[in-house]
Amino acid sequence: MIKSKEEIVAMLLAGGRGSRLRELTRKMAKPAIYFGGKYRLIDFTLSNCSNSGINTVGVLTQYNPLELNYHIGIGSDWHIHRPNGTVTILPPYAGLGGGRWYRGTANAIYENIDFVDRYEPEYVLILSGDHVYKMNYYSLLEYHKKKKSLVTVAATRVPWQETSRFGIMNIDKNNRIYEFQEKRKDATSNLASMGVYIFNWNVLKKYLIEDEKNSNSSNDFGKDIIPKVLEDRLDMFAYEFKGYWRDVGTVESLWQANMDLLKENSELNLYDNSWKVYSKYLIYPPHYVGETGNVKSTILSEGCIIHGEVQNSVLSPEVYIGKNSKVIDSVVMPNVIIKENVTLERVIVMENTVVKSGTRINNRNNKILIINGSLKGL
Known part of the structure; x- marks a missing residue:
C-alpha cells in the first residue's frame, strides 16, 4: 500500500436519506439536493474543506448515490484534486463477511479505517454533507491544538424550540463539555452539536473498534461515541461557531435557508471572493x-x-x-x-x-x- 502522510483527513458523511424532506429525496441522497440556485447542499462542506486547505477528503455515500457521485467526480471543481490531495468516494463494500450497509455514522468510519490509515493522520475531521454554512476548519484545528483536546465538537446556539432536533451540550467556563444530551425534549441548554468533530486519530480509532464490538450500540457518533468519551472523562471541548449554520433537515428549513439568501445583508454571503462556494461547472446560456x-x-x-x-x-x-x-x-x-x-x-x-x-x-x-x-x- 502506498502511503501519503497528511496531518488531517476529512471524512464527509453523505449517505443520508433525509426522509423528512419527503419527495425531494425520493431519487437522490440529501446532500445532492439543489440549493441557492446553482449549488447542491454538499458544495458547502466541500468548499469549506478546499478553502481551509484540507487536501484529503473521503466522502461516504450510501442512499441513492448516483446523482451525488456524478456531481462530485474526483473533486476538481472544488480544487481538492491536486498532486497532494483528492476526493475519494467511499460506498459500502462487500468484504470477507459479505456486503452490508453502513449501520450508523460511527460504523461508516469504522469500515473505512484502512482508508484513513493510508494517510497516517494525526487528526480526523468528521463532517456532514447536508448542512449550509461557511467555516474555516483550520481555525477549528488550531483551537483543538490550543486546548490540547482529544475531541473537539463544533457547536452553535439554536432556538430553544428546536433543541429536540440536535445533540445538546452543557459546557463549563473553559468550554469543556461535561454533559451531552442527544435529541431530547427536555434539553437544559441550546448549544447544539453541528455534526462537526475533530478527533485525535489514535483516540477515535480506539473508540470505533470498541464500539463495533458492542452489540448493543447503534454505532452513532451522537448516541454512542461522544457519550462514551464523556463517560471516560477525556479532554473534550466545544468550539462555539458564531456564523450562519442551518441543518436543512425539513422542507420548511430548506425553504427558509433559501429565503435567507435573499436578504440584503444575508449572513450567508455567496459573493465573498475570499471564501468562495464552489460547485460542479456546467455550461448554460445567459438568463x-x-x-x-x-x-x-x-x-x-x-x-x-x-x-x-x-x-x-x-x-x-x-x-x-x-x-x-x-x-x-x-x-x-x-x-x-x-x-x-x-x-x-x-x-x-x-x-x-x-x-x-x-x-x-x-x-x-x-x-x-x-x-x-x-x-x-x-
Whole structure:
C-alpha cells in the first residue's frame, strides 16, 4: 500500500436519506439536493474543506448515490484534486463477511479505517454533507491544538424550540463539555452539536473498534461515541461557531435557508471572493428577461427565460416562466417549465416539472408545498 502522510483527513458523511424532506429525496441522497440556485447542499462542506486547505477528503455515500457521485467526480471543481490531495468516494463494500450497509455514522468510519490509515493522520475531521454554512476548519484545528483536546465538537446556539432536533451540550467556563444530551425534549441548554468533530486519530480509532464490538450500540457518533468519551472523562471541548449554520433537515428549513439568501445583508454571503462556494461547472446560456418579464429580489441562475413576474424567489438553471405567470416566495429547481397564467406562492418546485397553464397555488400556510408534477392540476 502506498502511503501519503497528511496531518488531517476529512471524512464527509453523505449517505443520508433525509426522509423528512419527503419527495425531494425520493431519487437522490440529501446532500445532492439543489440549493441557492446553482449549488447542491454538499458544495458547502466541500468548499469549506478546499478553502481551509484540507487536501484529503473521503466522502461516504450510501442512499441513492448516483446523482451525488456524478456531481462530485474526483473533486476538481472544488480544487481538492491536486498532486497532494483528492476526493475519494467511499460506498459500502462487500468484504470477507459479505456486503452490508453502513449501520450508523460511527460504523461508516469504522469500515473505512484502512482508508484513513493510508494517510497516517494525526487528526480526523468528521463532517456532514447536508448542512449550509461557511467555516474555516483550520481555525477549528488550531483551537483543538490550543486546548490540547482529544475531541473537539463544533457547536452553535439554536432556538430553544428546536433543541429536540440536535445533540445538546452543557459546557463549563473553559468550554469543556461535561454533559451531552442527544435529541431530547427536555434539553437544559441550546448549544447544539453541528455534526462537526475533530478527533485525535489514535483516540477515535480506539473508540470505533470498541464500539463495533458492542452489540448493543447503534454505532452513532451522537448516541454512542461522544457519550462514551464523556463517560471516560477525556479532554473534550466545544468550539462555539458564531456564523450562519442551518441543518436543512425539513422542507420548511430548506425553504427558509433559501429565503435567507435573499436578504440584503444575508449572513450567508455567496459573493465573498475570499471564501468562495464552489460547485460542479456546467455550461448554460445567459438568463433572459423578456419584455413582459419582471424580476425583483430574486436569485436568477443561468439559462432562465422569464416572461412573467418573479418576486423574492430562488431560480435554478433553465427555468422557463410564461407570460402572466407569477412566482412568489418560492424555490424553483432546474429544468422547470411554468406555463402561462400560473400563480405559485410559497412552494418548492422539483426539477423537470411542467406546471400547466391556469394552475393557482396561493399557499399562505407555514407548511411549504412541494410541486413535483403529480399534484392534481399540473
